[in-house]
Amino acid sequence: MRTSWIIPGAFAAAVLGVAGASRAAPETKATSPVPFVGCRSDGQLGPQAAPAAPKVAPRAPAAVAGRLAFYAAGEDVALGVLAPRGWNCFGLYGSNGSSLYVTPEPHDGSDLLKSGAPGLSGAAIQLSVSDGGTSGRFEVAAIAARIFPTQATYVRQVIANQLDVDKTFDAAREFPKGPYPSDRMVRLRPLLVEFETPARKDGLGTHSRLLKSGQPIVGFAKMEKDGDNSLTMLTMRLPPSLRDLAPTILKAAERQ
Numbered sequence: 001m002r003t004s005w006i007i008p009g010a011f012a013a014a015v016l017g018v019a020g021a022s023r024a025a026p027e028t029k030a031t032s033p034v035p036f037v038g039c040r041s042d043g044q045l046g047p048q049a050a051p052a053a054p055k056v057a058p059r060a061p062a063a064v065a066g067r068l069a070f071y072a073a074g075e076d077v078a079l080g081v082l083a084p085r086g087w088n089c090f091g092l093y094g095s096n097g098s099s100l101y102v103t104p105e106p107h108d109g110s111d112l113l114k115s116g117a118p119g120l121s122g123a124a125i126q127l128s129v130s131d132g133g134t135s136g137r138f139e140v141a142a143i144a145a146r147i148f149p150t151q152a153t154y155v156r157q158v159i160a161n162q163l164d165v166d167k168t169f170d171a172a173r174e175f176p177k178g179p180y181p182s183d184r185m186v187r188l189r190p191l192l193v194e195f196e197t198p199a200r201k202d203g204l205g206t207h208s209r210l211l212k213s214g215q216p217i218v219g220f221a222k223m224e225k226d227g228d229n230s231l232t233m234l235t236m237r238l239p240p241s242l243r244d245l246a247p248t249i250l251k252a253a254e255r256q
Contacts, residue, residue, distance in 0.1 A: 032065035033057040034082070039073035039100060041091030042109030048093075051077050058082075064248055071102050081127045081234070082252045084242050096136035097230075099128040101209070112209075119211035125236045126208045127253060132229030138162075138174070140231040143207065143221055145175040147185065147193050154229055180204060191223040194250065208235040215239070218246055220254055232256075 036058055038050030054077055058070035072080030073091030083089070083102040090107045091100045101107055102125040111117060120126075130136035132154070141158040144151040159171045179185060180203035186194045197205030197217040205217025219235040234253045238246055 030062040031059040032062040034060045034065050035069040035085065037069050037071045037089060039071055039089035039091050039102075040108070041073040041093055041098075042113060043091075043093035043098075044095060047109065048074070048091075051075065060252070061248055064245055067242075067245060068248070071100065073100050074098060079127060079129060080256070081125060082245075082249045083125050084238070084245060095131070095134045096139065097128060097130040097134075099126060099209075101126055119209045120237075121211045121213050123215075123237055123239050123242075124210055125234070125238075125249070126210060127234045128208070128232070130231045130233070132223075132231060134228075136231075137229075140223070140229055142175050143204070143231055143233065144223065145177050146179055147195075147204070147221060148191055148223055150190050151223060151229070191225065192220065192254065193222075194218070194220045204233075205235050205237075208233070210235050210237055213237070218250070220250055222254065 036053040038052065040050045041048045051072060051074065059065070060068045060082055067085055068082050069085045070080055071083050071087070071089040073089065074093065079091060079098050079100045081100060081102060087102050087104050088106040089100060089102045090109070090112065091098060092109070092112055101112065101120070103120060104123055130139040132140040137158050141155045145155045155175060159169070159175065162169045180197070182198050182201040183203040184196045188194060195204045195218065197203030199214050199216050200212050202212060203217070204221060205219060206212050210217055215237050217235055217237045219233065221231065221233045224230045224232070234250065236246060236249060
């Protein structure tokens with residue numbers, strides 16, 4: 001049976017290709033401005049207008065800037081990501097956190113919020129921030145149990161708090177320990193992991209609205225040891241013609 005592994009960055013690009021390349025590739029200093037795209041959002045307090053463009057234009061490496069735009073939702077451009085130019089975007093928010101979806105086809109609250117909403121089977125980028133101090137703690141603990149062993153105390157606290165209100169809570173089922181068997185991962189820091197979920201496999205990549213399909217999903221998961229133990233997670237499936245943009249998108253999102 002195939003097992004997953006975590007590789008310290010030295011051999012990441014050779015082994016993971018796209019997922020590891022964002023750190024192993026040499027960094028270019030030349031940048032160019034890219035268009036800003038404000039994204040409408042919907043959630044706990046109802047529909048929200050797209051934010052205005054920031055005073056300082058977003059930038060990207062000059063070699064790929066002509067193919068990218070910066071998409072953002074929320075007050076003060078709270079959630080933003082580089083993505084292929086000409087795509088569509090929409091944000092969701094609530095007490096548990098916020099998510100931004102960037103896809104070739106348009107989406108809005110009418111399809112993303114409805115009960116039983118289908119996942120995204122095609123090209124897509126999802127950037128999510130989960131608040132570990134609210135109901136978002138379940139998402140944070142589920143990821144931490146799999147890939148952040150240093151956060152075991154936090155996971156145990158979430159489990160204990162839930163058992164206080166629900167004695168039937170099944171921690172082993174809700175928060176299984178250890179990486180997904182098929183995922184390939186690079187641990188860049190104790191609380192930052194890049195990953196690739198292969199085509200037609202479940203993994204960190206499908207721990208999102210992205211469904212498994214014939215194309216792999218790459219991304220990263222990062223925890224912040226702040227007051228709320230927030231989790232930032234990006235999952236991305238690009239068509240083959242745009243896959244060379246993945247390292248730039250990953251690196252930019254990790255820095256935010």
